[in-house]
Amino acid sequence: MSDRSTRAATRASRRARVNLWDPLTIGIDIGGTKILAGVVDSSGSVVELRRRPTLGHDIVGVENTIVELVHELQQLYDVAAVGIGAAGFVDASRSTVMFSPHLAWRDEPLRARVSDRLTIPVVVDNDANTTALGESRFGAGVGHRFVLCVTLGTGIGGAIVLDGRVYRGANGMAGEFGHMQVVPDGHRCPCGNRGCWEQYASGNALEREARELIVARSPVAHRLAEICDGDPARLSGPQVTDAAREGDPLSIELLADVGRWLGTGLAGLVAAFDPSCVIVGGGVSDAGDLLLEPTRDSMVRHLVGRGYRAEPPVLLARLGPQAGFIGAADMARSAARRSRRADRRRARQLERQQLRQQLREQRGEGWFRRPAP
Numbered sequence: 001m002s003d004r005s006t007r008a009a010t011r012a013s014r015r016a017r018v019n020l021w022d023p024l025t026i027g028i029d030i031g032g033t034k035i036l037a038g039v040v041d042s043s044g045s046v047v048e049l050r051r052r053p054t055l056g057h058d059i060v061g062v063e064n065t066i067v068e069l070v071h072e073l074q075q076l077y078d079v080a081a082v083g084i085g086a087a088g089f090v091d092a093s094r095s096t097v098m099f100s101p102h103l104a105w106r107d108e109p110l111r112a113r114v115s116d117r118l119t120i121p122v123v124v125d126n127d128a129n130t131t132a133l134g135e136s137r138f139g140a141g142v143g144h145r146f147v148l149c150v151t152l153g154t155g156i157g158g159a160i161v162l163d164g165r166v167y168r169g170a171n172g173m174a175g176e177f178g179h180m181q182v183v184p185d186g187h188r189c190p191c192g193n194r195g196c197w198e199q200y201a202s203g204n205a206l207e208r209e210a211r212e213l214i215v216a217r218s219p220v221a222h223r224l225a226e227i228c229d230g231d232p233a234r235l236s237g238p239q240v241t242d243a244a245r246e247g248d249p250l251s252i253e254l255l256a257d258v259g260r261w262l263g264t265g266l267a268g269l270v271a272a273f274d275p276s277c278v279i280v281g282g283g284v285s286d287a288g289d290l291l292l293e294p295t296r297d298s299m300v301r302h303l304v305g306r307g308y309r310a311e312p313p314v315l316l317a318r319l320g321p322q323a324g325f326i327g328a329a330d331m332a333r334s335a336a337r338r339s340r341r342a343d344r345r346r347a348r349q350l351e352r353q354q355l356r357q358q359l360r361e362q363r364g365e366g367w368f369r370r371p372a373p
């Protein structure tokens with residue numbers, strides 16, 4: 001074996017040894033209303049769970065809560081790193097939250113602020129990314145290399161995981177699938193554009209359509225009107241799902257409409273990324289097959305190369321609301337391993353320097369090198 005290949009083999013076996021190191025890590029998911037923090041092991045199992053309310057506009061309060069939770073969990077477990085999943089745009093270096101819709105973060109150097117107060121490595125990422133990573137590593141995506149994940153809540157969160165890594169794009173902003181335009185001049189979206197996908201395939205879309213029919217006093221909406229005592233503002237997405245489960249034909253139809261829009265958009269994403277599976281999560285996915293059957297039909301109906309290609313299965317997310325912090329903890333584990341590799345590299349360098357120094361001193365070299373006789 002040549003020198004170079006020996007060195008490469010040594011490096012590879014060293015990396016493998018470090019990767020066998022399976023520390024516990026903390027994952028934190030910061031949502032609009034609550035903060036979930038869990039100690040997670042390398043198989044994705046949650047060892048300990050904590051929950052706190054999010055104090056939306058109090059940046060320092062949220063930061064203090066994160067630090068307190070970590071300190072509290074560190075007293076119970078030996079943890080190696082912290083991963084934070086936050087709703088909002090996180091830059092490509094995973095340190096700054098550029099903008100958050102629920103919290104008052106604007107260009108907030110969250111990683112630096114938190115790691116200044118902690119003794120272990122910290123990573124920050126967008127919550128849709130951590131959720132997708134959690135689902136792909138330990139949930140519905142196990143066994144798949146190319147995973148497309150969409151989360152249906154008030155909007156659509158999304159991410160794509162390629163070979164175990166979240167694809168982030170040049171600015172860390174990849175995966176904003178919800179704002180692809182599906183209807184030119186369609187419904188107005190809070191992002192400022194019109195006709196975004198999430199205006200048709202989300203919890204908000206489901207509620208909007210149901211409310212419109214109640215307001216119009218449509219006879220088909222009698223059951224939904226009954227549920228909200230005739231006040232459409234009080235109707236929620238989960239109530240529509242419950243009514244559909246009980247057999248209300250309109251609620252079944254409304255969920256199927258959302259599913260059809262979902263499938264149409266997914267067909268576009270499948271054409272672009274060719275994933276091996278699609279995972280659908282978030283509150284609306286609680287409707288199960290009432291949503292996913294129309295989604296599958298519509299996706300296949302719009303798929304490029306249909307009949308001549310493998311159709312990716314559309315799977316229901318498995319980890320529920322825990323996916324976000326489980327994925328964040330997994331990111332933290334990778335960060336801990338990187339940091340340990342770097343520490344070891346530095347230690348080896350120092351060792352070599354000291355050894356060289358000793359040798360020089362033994363040979364009487366150094367500053368007082370003797371002239372040759």
Ligand SMILES: [Zn+2]
Pocket residue numbers: 178179189190191192193196
């Ligand atoms: Zn939009």
